[in-house]
Amino acid sequence: MRTVGASQPEETARAEEPGRPAEHGRAGGAAGVKTARGTRARGTRQAQALAVALDDLPGFCSAQEIHAALRSKGETVGLATVYRHLQALTEAGSIDTIRDVSGETLYRQCGTSVHHHHLTCRNCGRSVEVEGRAVEQWAEKVAAEAGFTDVGHTFELFGVCPQCAG
Amino acid sequence: MRTVGASQPEETARAEEPGRPAEHGRAGGAAGVKTARGTRARGTRQAQALAVALDDLPGFCSAQEIHAALRSKGETVGLATVYRHLQALTEAGSIDTIRDVSGETLYRQCGTSVHHHHLTCRNCGRSVEVEGRAVEQWAEKVAAEAGFTDVGHTFELFGVCPQCAG
DNA sequence: CCAAGATTGAGAATCATTATCATTACCAGT
């Protein structure tokens, strides 16, 4: 498993507070930015918590890590819900996803919505966004030459960042 | 599941000799190109069959597909063995691997041992090897600028090939 | 022919991600 900068107390107390009634469903006072159908971006307590968590995490991290981070902060969010929101956010273009070497999907909040790629530290997950106009163009050219259509690409850079190297 | 261009006759007519006792272990007369330890490239019946299968398949395909192809040809090779050889061959550099969109690993026999990338048809799996000197250099430059070291990259192009498009 | 070591393969074990589905919270009417 990769390790991320954020602390991940492994012995997270599994037993919830005894008296606490099982919380469920949407949060109490959340404003609720309702989108058309199915996915409201951050109306619920869980969505809000996830957004905050993504803000805090420095680089790319897996859904499981995010879930663990939420847990360790005291938030109670189901793993399934984490995946759901992550997926929705990805589709909405609010966050970036990459695949690490083992095939795990890593997520990260992303500023720009324009297409770009990442140079990610394989140790701490921190990443730099790189704008790859050159690569895009090259890819299109190559594809066109081969007669391929409807071309997409995946491109990721992994390395060790200055901090982790030093 | 993806579909591969090559036909995969499900009920291949080739019923081997009826009396065939359950074969196990290494093949009878195989020459046996023994490598240092653990992995002999193609000494066994299973390894041989796998090599042939890889030769036949036109493009990238998953371990499971290769396993299925072997099955349908009448070869009896365990899935675990397929994975084992695929992994060994990959480490040896004899075959290429890429990750498709769903995270599955796809394998393909590869001619050159020099570093290159692929433009793969997401419909039939056929692929073209593209030499990406430009990309390599660009990647290195970007990485260096960001101060990252020990940089590697993944780069894949997916599209629809002329045949599948027409 | 025998012992030692390599290889195989069926099935169990992992592990990330999805699907289920009963429960719950929010919203708009009434």
Add this chain to the structure above:
DNA sequence: ACTGGTAATGATAATGATTCTCAATCTTGG
């Protein structure tokens, strides 16, 4: 406030690819 409708949640089961386990089997050297 009460209520019905609907979206969201989360515990858990299911999926699916890949790896691990280990007894059975094969090959080879002597």
